[in-house]
Amino acid sequence: MGPGVDPDPGMIRIVRKPTDTPGDDSTTQVCAALDARGAPWTDLDLDRVDPFDCNLEGALIWACGLRQDGHQFEALQALALSNRVVNAPDAIATCASKVATTALLLRAGLPSPGTGFLRTREQAEAFIARHGGRAVFKPVYGFDGNGIRLVDSADDLDEPPFYLQEYVPNSEDYRVFVIGDRAVGAIRRTSPHLTHNIHQGGRGEAVEVTPEMDRLAVAAARAVGADYAGVDLLPVPGGFTVLEVNGTPNWHCMTAPIPVLLADYLVRCEEKVTPRR
């Protein structure tokens, strides 16, 4: 077999989301949609892959999720050199870091709350003072709203570094699901507390995607290099500000048929990597 040749052309390779559970199984939903349209797929168990002893080339690999265990991400990155991986490992890594995400959002000229990534308590105190005596602290590699809190003094902070953000007053936020160059669905999330994440007890309800949501969410996904993404927006007077981009998003509470749309997208990507004979 020559270089760049998929040993099983047309077969979509799927890395399952490690956090899937029987009642909340994103991977299986997309696999069912692939089955429904007759698209062949097979599991790619990264735990059994040695990227230096693996003849997979020129294939489409979909990573629904990754375990941060020091092997999965690196193995996928190695495979990405000779396969098309959705989302690209670099995009997944960017989205995992709030610092990298904010940097790319700002470079793309997208609205995002004032943010600092700071090393000292003095810097943190000055940032808080500049933003009305309060700021939102976020763990750099946090997710699902974990560890996020409002602080009004550097004394409330543990160990540096400190990712601090201007508090944007709100009673709701929006999660927009982007696939390719289109926002295909959105939900409004509400809760009585700071973080409206579904995992923090937020309530999600499907809403129409407005042109402004579409424009910002698509631009944000593109800024981080994601094929598909969940983009969090906060409403501000006159529009929205972009909080973050999720590179392995779920689609809780969405009424848009996300698994079908994702399956369609994966098939289209696969057709581009495997020239039809």
Ligand SMILES: Nc1ncnc2c1ncn2[C@@H]1O[C@H](COP(=O)(O)OP(=O)(O)O)[C@@H](O)[C@H]1O
């Ligand atoms: N700057 C902010 N001002 C007000 N609320 C915020 C701010 N940043 C985050 N939040 C709230 O916290 C939630 C989680 O923040 P987010 O940046 O999306 O991190 P995570 O990756 O943990 O979801 C948001 O959905 C929003 O409800």
Ligand SMILES: [Mg+2]
């Ligand atoms: Mg979020």
